[in-house]
Amino acid sequence: STPYPTLFPYTTLFRSERVVHTLKGIAGTIGATELAAHTAELESYVKLISVADPNMLELESKLNQVREALTKVRNEIELYFDSSENITANQSPDEKTLSTSELQERLSKLDEMLENYEAEVGDFIFDELYFLRDGHFAKEFIELNKLVESYDFEAARAVVASILSSLNES
Numbered sequence: 001s002t003p004y005p006t007l008f009p010y011t012t013l014f015r016s017e018r019v020v021h022t023l024k025g026i027a028g029t030i031g032a033t034e035l036a037a038h039t040a041e042l043e044s045y046v047k048l049i050s051v052a053d054p055n056m057l058e059l060e061s062k063l064n065q066v067r068e069a070l071t072k073v074r075n076e077i078e079l080y081f082d083s084s085e086n087i088t089a090n091q092s093p094d095e096k097t098l099s100t101s102e103l104q105e106r107l108s109k110l111d112e113m114l115e116n117y118e119a120e121v122g123d124f125i126f127d128e129l130y131f132l133r134d135g136h137f138a139k140e141f142i143e144l145n146k147l148v149e150s151y152d153f154e155a156a157r158a159v160v161a162s163i164l165s166s167l168n169e170s
Helices: 015-029 032-047 056-089 100-115 121-134 138-149 155-167
Strands: none
Touching: 015 032, 015 056, 032 056, 056 155, 100 155, 121 138, 138 155
């Protein structure tokens, strides 16, 4: 039994065409090029046939190609999240092992990146400051991530300044 529902004959061709079109768009968005190519081919084919068409076997073959590509994408996504858990478990040192001056240095570097609107800001936060999510500055870390994701770098700089101020007071 397949984990994906069969598109035919349980839905109309129109609905199937919409489902395939949506899947093609999602595949393109996430960079699953093989899946996008197969769904584009399937979408073109669905547009050309009718329910009574004797080429339904060909359609089923194209659908199986899409299923196989989708399974690969699903497995890659699972692998990504499994490896992400390992990466975050082995992330940079926690707050207790990082000196205040080292943390200030990283935050100053982040502030400079934010000031210059550098594209790598999100990566820097993940690589160099991820440990903050579980520490004393967890609330600020969450806020900082939200602001960077919405490209509000000025507000993100204010959060960094607040953290630096707290560090200077202690």
